Amino acid sequence: MIAAPRRSGLWYAPAVRSFDVAVIGGGIAGLCFARHLLRARPSTTVAIIDRRRLPADPTQRAVGESTSEIAAWYLARRLGLRDLLERDHVIKFGLRFWLRDPADPAAIERRVEFGPMSVPPLMLERGATVTPPLEPHAYQLHRGRLEAALARMLEADGAELLGATEVVGVTVSRTFSEVELRRDGETSSLRCRFIVDASATGELTRTHLGPRARERQLPHELAAAWWWVEARLDPASWADAAVNARCSPELRWRSTHHFVGRHYWSWVIPLSDGSTSVGIVADAASLDVDDPAPLADQLRAVLEREEPQLTAKLADHPNTSSRAIAARPRARCFDAPLQDRWLVTGAALAFMDPLYSPAHDLTALVHELAVPAIVAELDGTPTSEQSRAQINASVARIVDYYATIYLDGWPVLATAKLAAIKITWDQLSYFGWLCPLVMSQRLRDPLTMQRLRPHGERVHLLNERVQALLRRWVRLRPGSDQPSASGREIDLGRLRTVMDRFLALESLAIGDTAITLEQLERHTARAVELLEGLALAILERACVDLGLDLPSGPLDPYCVGLDPERWGADGLFGTRRARDHSAEARADLDYLWGEQ
Numbered sequence: 001m002i003a004a005p006r007r008s009g010l011w012y013a014p015a016v017r018s019f020d021v022a023v024i025g026g027g028i029a030g031l032c033f034a035r036h037l038l039r040a041r042p043s044t045t046v047a048i049i050d051r052r053r054l055p056a057d058p059t060q061r062a063v064g065e066s067t068s069e070i071a072a073w074y075l076a077r078r079l080g081l082r083d084l085l086e087r088d089h090v091i092k093f094g095l096r097f098w099l100r101d102p103a104d105p106a107a108i109e110r111r112v113e114f115g116p117m118s119v120p121p122l123m124l125e126r127g128a129t130v131t132p133p134l135e136p137h138a139y140q141l142h143r144g145r146l147e148a149a150l151a152r153m154l155e156a157d158g159a160e161l162l163g164a165t166e167v168v169g170v171t172v173s174r175t176f177s178e179v180e181l182r183r184d185g186e187t188s189s190l191r192c193r194f195i196v197d198a199s200a201t202g203e204l205t206r207t208h209l210g211p212r213a214r215e216r217q218l219p220h221e222l223a224a225a226w227w228w229v230e231a232r233l234d235p236a237s238w239a240d241a242a243v244n245a246r247c248s249p250e251l252r253w254r255s256t257h258h259f260v261g262r263h264y265w266s267w268v269i270p271l272s273d274g275s276t277s278v279g280i281v282a283d284a285a286s287l288d289v290d291d292p293a294p295l296a297d298q299l300r301a302v303l304e305r306e307e308p309q310l311t312a313k314l315a316d317h318p319n320t321s322s323r324a325i326a327a328r329p330r331a332r333c334f335d336a337p338l339q340d341r342w343l344v345t346g347a348a349l350a351f352m353d354p355l356y357s358p359a360h361d362l363t364a365l366v367h368e369l370a371v372p373a374i375v376a377e378l379d380g381t382p383t384s385e386q387s388r389a390q391i392n393a394s395v396a397r398i399v400d401y402y403a404t405i406y407l408d409g410w411p412v413l414a415t416a417k418l419a420a421i422k423i424t425w426d427q428l429s430y431f432g433w434l435c436p437l438v439m440s441q442r443l444r445d446p447l448t449m450q451r452l453r454p455h456g457e458r459v460h461l462l463n464e465r466v467q468a469l470l471r472r473w474v475r476l477r478p479g480s481d482q483p484s485a486s487g488r489e490i491d492l493g494r495l496r497t498v499m500d501r502f503l504a505l506e507s508l509a510i511g512d513t514a515i516t517l518e519q520l521e522r523h524t525a526r527a528v529e530l531l532e533g534l535a536l537a538i539l540e541r542a543c544v545d546l547g548l549d550l551p552s553g554p555l556d557p558y559c560v561g562l563d564p565e566r567w568g569a570d571g572l573f574g575t576r577r578a579r580d581h582s583a584e585a586r587a588d589l590d591y592l593w594g595e596q
């Protein structure tokens, strides 16, 4: 399988094997890329190289288990894995947050439960059943099972799996690249026309592309620790009967549960082998730099202090804690992932924050953009510099969108009412703007990109204004030692703005062909309209909460902010893009605030 070993210091050239594409890293990103490429161009010769054995051990686990709707669509539709996902993985029932204020008790029945509580009535009318619960729906992946299955499929499709093999060097020349391999102490090499760096660290890209790949650090420092519990944990079952009755037990356990508090959030994800993935992500700045304890112990201590119910469940399974893994992943990305005969994808491309599971979404998006260009290149049509620049700019803009969501978001997430508003906003922009963009299958159409750019820029602008407003709102609120979260539920299915866009995704998510540009424009324009309305409704609610006197009349949603002295200068009362508050958005805010 491996090219001939070095003889007398020379490459034994006839034995050096050539491939169209060498994928370095056979984790989820590399395997998905290879499958996407082979489905698009079955005659491609592909080598997948990994230090680990390939196919990987199907019982192994890794974080990166929760998917959102874009990644789920990509895996199910683009990669044709729907049957496999539905058979071997858990169908997810959305995001579920257990919110509280710092002064609130941690007990689950005293927290605000935010998430879908039932299959929306509209869907039931359309014939949706409880399993699968929603359309579109996402999945909780068992990484070992998925990667082993993908590798086997790729092998059957003719890909060469070079497992237990390390890439120790890459030389890129004008005509081909040479990849230096080491296996069992022996070195060898292979040649290829295109390299895909899916090796998770980004080191290869950093070394070989240098500044061309435009790496940047993102202003977000995290620490994380995680465990696998050999049992199913159903957080709602730790609460009283009233909490349990809110949501069908058949559905709720499938959610990604988030326990959110000051400077941290923790996850509970059910896996298809009956185990549960549990982890904590904390603001790295909140940890004591002088603490000599290992990071896993420090984070476990945070969890014990803040989430006693969850930690008690971990303690019930003593073999769990010894398997803690901890990391301080750097938030970073390459702004130019597609280069001449080179693509970087997966964790090598970017790491942001696991909240909302953006990683697999970004991988899907990059592949949607890059695979058609690579196929054309292999067929003899080189990608123009301009086209590459457009693809790279699109990826960088999506990273910007997420970076804005995470920037200094900890205090907002730790304030139940504001967290609920933030999550609503984030979900609306995701379902309304990002999902249709990818699921439309029009990403590679230059005219589509040109026509959608103004809508996209509006979403970015609104996102920046609203996230900044929420951060300021939480700072201006008088601190309270009084518990305020009421133990109430917020049913995502009752949020009119979010459901308007979520339900509209159904036709996109299950269709096998691209929608028209006009249809996509309608999707996006509606999302922008709802976001504008929500931005104004949030401003209005914040002003009432803070006792600020907001003049009545039309306002410009692109100028929302909480500094009354700047309202005039910022253009809040300007008529250029003035809108009235939308009825749906106002109703959502009333409901989120507990007034409905």
Ligand SMILES: Cc1cc2nc3c(=O)[nH]c(=O)nc-3n(C[C@H](O)[C@H](O)[C@H](O)COP(=O)(O)OP(=O)(O)OC[C@H]3O[C@@H](n4cnc5c(N)ncnc54)[C@H](O)[C@@H]3O)c2cc1C
Binding pocket: 024, 025, 026, 027, 028, 029, 030, 049, 050, 051, 052, 062, 063, 064, 065, 066, 067, 165, 166, 167, 168, 198, 199, 200, 201, 224, 225, 226, 279, 327, 329, 345, 346, 347, 348, 354, 357, 358, 359, 360, 361
């Ligand atoms: C705490 C935490 C929680 C997360 N949760 C989520 C989540 O819920 N949802 C989500 O979407 N994302 C999540 N992520 C991100 C997600 O885990 C990653 O984006 C994803 O696992 C990356 O997959 P990958 O294929 O790029 O990398 P990997 O799965 O790490 O695969 C890289 C492969 O490359 C191989 N390799 C590396 N170097 C070489 C070499 N020189 N030679 C040969 N082989 C090599 C490695 O052996 C490895 O198999 C989370 C991340 C963290 C840190």
